[in-house]
Amino acid sequence: SLPFDTEMIAFSVAASHYSDRDYWNLFINGQQVFKEVYVKDVPEGFNFSVVKPIPANAEVKFEYHNASADKKTIWLNYQLLRD
Template sequence: MTKRQIINANSQFTVAELSGGRLSWPFFPSKIKPFVKGFCLEVPGISGVHRMTYSPPMDAELLSVAVGASRYDSKDNWSVEINGERFIESIYTKDLPEGMYLMVVKPVLTGDEMKFVFDNQSGEPKEVWFNYQFLID
C-alpha cells in the first residue's frame, strides 16, 4: 500500500491509494475462502434479552450478519458483540430478513467470543435465525 501526505490549510491526513487494483485491508478482505455459520435462537414468549454465543475455531474476517425471524415486531431489536465490544447495536427488526454488511472487515480470532443479542421487547415467542458470513484462509 502506498500512502501520501496531503496537507490542507487546516489539517493533515493520510490517504490510502489503490495498489494493484484493489483497496487495502480493512476495506478489502485479506482472506479468500467463504465460511458461513448459521444459528437458530428459540425466543420464548417473555420480554427481555436473549443471547447466543459462538467462538470460531479459526481466525476469520467477518463480512456481514444476516437475520430473519418467524415473527416480527417493531419493538424487537438485535445487536452483535465480539469480546464484549458491541459493534452492531439496536437494529430493529423489519418485516423481512435482512443483512448487515460491514463497511470494513471485522477480524475475529480463534476463540473470540461472538455474542448475538436479541431484545424481545414484544414478549411474543419466535425463532430468530442468523448467519455470520466470514472469510477464512
C-alpha cells in the same frame, strides 16, 4: 468460537414474526459491533464495507431483545473469510 483467526463480512437476522419494538445487538469479545438494531418486516442482512477481524477463540455473542414478548423463532446467518 473458532480455533483460528477469521473475518466477518456479513451478518443477517430473520424471525418467524416481526415486531417494530424488537431489536438486537452483536458483540465480539465484549466489544459491541451492532447496537439496538430494530427489526423490520423483512429478513435483514448487513454486508460490511469494512471486514470485522475476529481473533481465534473469540466469543461472538448475539442478543435478541423480544420487547413484544411474542413467541417466535430467530434465525442467524453470517459469512466469514479465512486465509
